Amino acid sequence: MQKKDTAALDAIMKHKEYFDQRLIDMVTDLNRTIKSINKDKTSAICHNDQLVITNKSLNIRGNDLKSENSILRIQFAKEKAEKDDLLKEVLRIQEELEKLQKETEFQRIEIEKQRKEIEKQEKVIDKFKYINSTNSNMQSSFDVLSHTKAKADANTRMPTNRKRGGQKNHKLHKSQITADVDDIICKRVVQAPHSAQAVKDEGSHILYYVTHEVDLIMDGKQNHRNTLLYK
Structure with a gap:
């Protein structure tokens, strides 16, 4: 080390x-x-x-x-x-509404035209109500508006087997012949009716036959008429 x-x-x-x-x-x-x-x-x-x-x-x-x-x-x-x-449906309904509005407006215009035409025709009708062949140069065949009458009601009587004229066991009603009449008409006939009354002379010879008729005229007045029938 x-x-x-x-x-x-x-x-x-x-x-x-x-x-x-x-x-x-x-x-x-x-x-x-x-x-x-x-x-x-x-x-x-x-x-x-x-x-x-x-x-x-x-x-x-x-x-x-x-x-x-x-x-x-x-x-x-x-x-x-x-x-x-939904949007498509809304658009469709909107189109239909617009179309309906146009049609409604068209109908309103047509109705207005018809109304004016009706008023015009009513004026013409009112004018012709008072015009006829008696007060103008219109032919009598055109006297429709001024002479139109309501149609009479149909006969409501029940049909029977009776003949026309006087009935058996009924009281006879005759017109009373009077000299105070409005009109006198003379006619020549072959045979006088059964209701006619014979007028005779002093020798009981028949001179003529007389019938009496009554006509109802305006205002409820009656027109009495004797018809003298000669053979």
């Missing part, structure tokens, strides 16, 4: 207690560091486990959100399609 190495060894041995203490301190510090690292490692492992659990939860939540997103997309597409259909 060389002198230099021997001197160094002597110096170490001389301060052996110091170096031993330093070595113990170093080992102690190292153990403490190892324990701290182990503790940090355990804490990191626990934290990592929590992160794994959280990550799984987030993955589940993410999948749920993806499912919800898919459902919402489908609903949105369906609602959009319904909205488009």
